[in-house]
Amino acid sequence: MNKYTVPVIIAILISVLTATAQVGNRFFPEKDLITTGIYYYPEHWNESQWERDIKKIAGMGYEFVHLAEFAWFKMEPQEGKFEFDWLDKVVGLCAKYNLKVLMCTPSAATPVWMRTNYPETFVMDGHYIRSEHGTRGLGSIVNPVYRRFVEKIVTEMARHYGHNENVIGWQLDNEPDAKPDYSPSSQEAFRQWLKKKYQTIEALNAAWGTAFWSQWYSDFDQIIIPNTSLVGWWGNNPHALLDFKRYSADAQAEFLDFEAAILRSHILKEQFVTTNYTAVSTGADPRRTNKLDFATYTAYPNGGSDNIGEQGFRLGNGKVILFAAEYYKTTGGVSGVMEIQPGPVNWGSYNPLLLPGTVRMWLYHTFAAGGKLASSYRFRQINYSAEQYHAGVIQPDGITPSEGGEEYMQFTKEIKELRKKYKPGVTMPAKLAARSTAILWNLENYWTLDRQKQTWQWDTWNYPVKFLEIAKSFGAPADVIPETADLSKYRVVIIPAYEMADSALVKKWSEYAANGGHLIITCRTATKDRMGHFWEAEWAAPISGLIGAHVKATDMLSNNGKGDILMRSAHYRWNNWADLLAPDKSTEALAVFDNQFYKGKTAVVKHKVGKGTVTYIGVDTDDAKLEQDVLRDIYTGAGATTENYPPGIYVYWRDGFYVAVNYSSDNYTMNMPGTASIIIGEKILQPGGVLVWNE
Template sequence: MENLITTGIYYYPEHWNENQWERDIKKIADMGFEFVHLAEFAWFKMEPTEGKFEFEWLDKVVNLCTKYHLKVLMCTPSATTPAWMRTNYPETFVMDGHYIRGEQGTRGLGSIVNPAYRKFVQAIVTEMAKRYGTNKSVVGWQLDNEPDAKADYSPSSQEAFRQWLQGKYKTIDALNAAWGTAFWSQWYNNFDQVIIPNTNLVGWWGNNPHALLDFKRYCADAQGAFLDFQADILRNNILKDQFITTNYTAVSTGADPRRTNKLDFATYTAYPNGGTSNIGDQGFRLGNGKVILFAAEYYKSVGGISGVMEIQPGPVNWGSYNPLLLPGTVRMWLYHTFAAGGKLASSYRFRQINYSAEQYHAGVIQTDGVTPSPGGEEYMQFMKEIKALRKQYKPGAVMPEKLADRSTAILWNLENYWTIDRQKQTWQWDTWNYPVKFLEIAKSFGAPVDIIPETADLSGYRFVIVPAYEMVDSALVKKWQEYAAKGGHLIITCRTATKDRMGHFWETGWAAPISGLIGANVKATDMLSNGAKGDILMTSTHYGWNNWADILAPDKNTASLAVYNNQFYSGKAAVVKHSVGKGSVTYIGVDTDDSKLESDVLQEIYTGAGATTEHYPPGVYVYWRDGFYMAVNYSSDNYEMKMPGHAKILIGSKVLEPGGVLVWNE
C-alpha cells in the first residue's frame, strides 16, 4: 500500500538493434519507471521454428532490467502466432462469419479452442515459465493481450459450442425449449444438427436471440477457460509471489473478466482519445473521461484491485482523427487511474516505432530513440509526484463519514448488455453508456462507487443502482427485497426484469417479478421518433425525454414522483418510490438524453436518506483514496474546487484547469 501505485512501460527489444537495448533500458530507469513489460508479441523470436526455443536474447534484456533495478512483467505471446504455425497448421486460426480463415499478419486470430493451437500455447508458456518463473526480477505475468472472446465459426469452435450446449442443457429437448426453436421450424433432433448462429448468413432479423445469447456466453466462457488454462501452466512453474493478470479492453463487449477463476486480478487497456469530441471546445484534446471512469471500477470486481496496463502517452493511429493532446492530459489520465484505486499504471509504449502498422501511435520516446515525447515528460512528472506522495502516505486512513454515507454500488453484467444490445428496440438506446450515466451522476455527488456483480454482498452500500437489468430470477429479486428491507436504498430503472435468464418474456405481466418490489405495474412501454418531444413533470419542473418510457400504474401505497405531461397517456406515472421495510425502492421508468431527470431523482433519494452531496460539473471527477482527495478535469472550463479552510493542497491548485489535477488532504 505504501507504494500507492507502481509505473511501467512496454518495451519491444525485438523491434530494435541489440546494441540499443542497454541504452533504452537505462533510459527507462532514468525516467523513473519501475517495471518493464516484455514479450507479449515475440512468439516468433522465442520459438522461431516449431519446437526450437531461443531465450538467450530475452535473458539479456531481463538481465539489463536487473542491472538497472527494474522489475519485469513477463507476458505470454499467445496473441501473435508465428508464421510456421499458419503454414503447417492452418486449422489453428479462427474462421469469420463467412467461414473464411484468418491469415497471418495481425494479432488475436488463433482459435483458442483448437487442440493444436492449445498444444503450442502450452509448450511456449511452459518453456517461459520454467525459464523465468523463479527469476526474482520477474514480479508478474500478463496472459495474452486484450482478450476479446472473438466469435469463431471454425470446425473446432462448432464442435466446442455443441459440447458447451450439451454440458448446459443435457438434452436436446431442453435446448429446443430454451431457444424457442418451434418458431420458424428451427427445431433440432439432436445436438449434431446444431451450428453456431450466424448473423452474416441468416440476417439480423432472422436470428434467434436466445441462440445468439448462448453463443456470446460460450465465447466468453471459452475465453475465460483459455486464460485459466495458461494460468494453470504458470502456477505449476512460477514463484508464489509472482502475480497473474491480463489486460482487458476498457470497453469490453465480449470478454467477461468474471468468467476467469485463476487471475489474481484483472487490468485494463484505456485509450480515452482518438478524436472523440467530448466536453466543450477542447474536449477532443482531453479524451473521453467515461473510459477510465467505468473501467477503473468494473475491473476491480475481479480480485478486488486493478490498474491500467496499457494507456497511450499521446496521439493514437486509429482514431477518426488523431489530434495532439492538450498539455497535461496524459498526466491527468494517470492520476485518474490512480485516484480510482489503480495499483499499477503502464504505458504503451517506450519507443514510437519507425515502421509497420502503428507508426503514428505515440510512445514516451520519439522516433529518434532518445528524446522524450510530451507524454513521456508527463509520465516523468507523474512518477516524480507519486514518489513525493508516498512520503505523505499514512497507513490506516479511514474513509470520511460524509463519503461513507454516500457509498454506492451499481449492479451490472455483460449478459444484460448482450441481450439488450441485440434487441434495442430503438436506435436511440445507448446500451454501453446507459449504466455509465448513473456512475457519472453518483460521481457528480461525490459518492464512492463500485461496479459489482449480482453475487456481491449489498449490505455495505447505502445506495444500490440497478440499471436496465433485463434478465433476472426469483433469487435475485429476493436479494434486492432483503437489501431494501434492512434499510438500503434501491434504485431500479427501466428495462429491468422484463425477461428470465434465457431471455424469454414472463408469461405474466410486463416485468412482473419486480412489480411487488417497486409497488407498481409496468403497463406499457413507449419510444418516440427522433423529432418527437416527450415531457415529464416532477415537482413543477419539466424534463424532456425521447428514448424510452415505461408507463407505470403505482399501488395505493406507492408515491408517484414524476408523471408524463404529454402524449396520450399524460398524467401516468414515470417515476415511483415505494417503502420496503426500513428502506426504499425507487423505479425510474424513463431514459433521457441529458440525464437531468435521473440526476434529480437520485439527488432526492440521497438527501432524503440523510446523505450530503456535492455538485461537481460534467467531466470533473473527485475521489478519495488512502487518505488523499484527488480531482481531475476533462471539461474545457476551469473549475474552482470547494474545500475546507484546513485542507492542505499537495499537488495542483484550487482552480482546476482543463486537463488539470488536484491532490489534497484534510
C-alpha cells in the same frame, strides 16, 4: 442495517469499505500507492540500443518493464526450437538498472510457421473464411493443436523465468476479446458446451424457442453456431445468439485459466498472474475466470471523439477510465491500467494532439480510482509497420521524450512525493461512507439489450455509465458490482436496465431494501428470464411488488420527439424510452408524463419496503437531469450530503488523499474546507488539470 443509528451505520460502512480496499493487495504494498511501468519491444530494435533504452526507462522513473507479449517468433523461431538468450540479456539489463519485469505470454501473436503448417489453428469468420497470418489475435483458442503449442511456449517461459525474483508477474495473452470463431473446432466446442448446459435436446429447444420458424432440432449434432452474417441480423434467434456470446466468453475465460494453471505449476507464488482486457470489453468477461490474481484494463480515452466542450477532443472521454477502473476491481479486488496511450493514436477517426497535461490527468484518474499499477503503451514510437503513427513516450529518434513522456516523468516524480506523505490505516471520511454506492451490472444484460435495443437511441454500453457519472457528481464512492456481491455494504444500490433476472435475485433486492437499503431500479429491468424469454405474465412481473407499481406499456419517440415529464413543477425532456406505470395505493408517484396521449400517467415511483426504499425510474433521458434529481433526493433521504460537480469533474478519495481531475473545457474552482492542504495543483482546476489535497 435497520437496527443501528445512522452514525453507527456509517461507522460500519467505513470499516467495511476500508477493509474491502485491502483485498488482493498482497502484490502491491500499500505504501507504494501505484507502480509505474512501460511496454518495451527489444525485438523491434537493434541489440546495440537495448542498454541505452533500458537505462533511459530507469532514468525516466519507471519501475517495471513489460516484455515479450508479441515475441513468439523470437522465442520459438522454429517449431520446438526455443531461444531465450536474447530475452535473458534484456531481463539482465532490467536488473542492472533496478527495473522489475512484467513478463507476458505471447499467445496473441503466433509465428508464421504455425499458420503455414497448421492452418486449422486460426479462427474462421462468419463467412467461413480462415484468417491469415499477418496480425494478432487470430488463434482459435479452442483448437487442440493451437492449445498444444500454447502449452509448450508458456511452459518453457515459466520454467525459464518463473523463479527469477526480478520478474514480478505475468500478463496472459493480450486484450482477450472472446472473438467469434466459426471454425470446425469452435463448432464442435459449442456443441459440447450446449450438451453440458442443457443435457437434452428437448431442453435446448425449449430454451431457444425453436418452434418459431421451424428451427427445431432433433440432435445436438445438427446445431451450428448462429451466424448473423448468413442468416441476417434481424432474423436470427436471440436466445441462440445469447448462448453463443456466453460460450465465447466461457471459452475465453477457460483459455486464460488454462495459461494461468501452466504458469502456477512453475512460477514463484510472489509472481502475480493477470491479463489486460480492453476498457470497453463487450465480449470477454473477467468475472468468468477463476485463476487470475486480478484483472487490468487498457485505456485509450482519446481516439477522435468530441467529448466535453471545445477542448474535449484533446482531453479524451472520461467515461473510459471511470467505468473500467471500477468494473475490473471485481476480479481480485484490485486493478490498474496495463496499457494507456501516451499521445495520439493511429486508429482514431482523427488523431489530434492532446492538450498539454492530458496524459498526466489520465494517470491520476487511474490512481484516484484505486489503480495499483499504471503502464503505458509504448516506450519508443516505432519507425515502421502498422503502428507508425501511434505515439510513444520516446519519439522516433529513440532518444527524445514526447509530451506524454514528459508528463509520465512528472507523474512518477509526484507519486514518489505522495508516498512520503502516505499514512497507513487512514479510514474513509464519514461523509463519503454515507454516500457509498453500488451499480449492479453484468455483460449478459448488455448482450441482450444490445441485441434488441428497440430504439437506436438506446446507448447500451453507456447506460450504466450514466448512473456512475451521477454518483460521482455527488462525490460518492461507487463500485460496479456483480449480483453475487454483498449489497449491505452500500447505502445506495442502483440497478440500471437489468433485463434478465430471476426470483432469487429479486428476493435479494427486496431483502436489501427491507433491511434499510435504498434501491434504485430503472426501466428495462426484469423484463426477461435468464434465457431471455418474456414472462408469461404482466410486463416486468417479478418486480411489480418490489417497486409497488405495474408497467402497463412502453413508448419510444423519434429522434425529434419531445416528451415532457413533470416532477415538482419542473419539466424534463425525454425521447428514448418510457415505461407507463400504474402505482399501487401505497406507492408515491414522483413524476408524471406531461404530454403525449397518455399525459398524467406515472413515470417515476417510490415505494417503502421495510426499513428502506425502492425507487423505479421508468424513463431514459439523454441529459440525465431527471435521473440526477431523483437520485439526489434519495441520497438526501438516506442521510447523505451531496456535492454538485459538473460533467467532466471527477473527485475521488483514496489512501488519505483527495484527487480531482478535469475532463471539461472550462476552469473549475474546487470548493474546499478551510482545513484542506493542497499537495499538488491549484484550487482552480484547469482543463486537463489535477488537484491533490488532504484534510
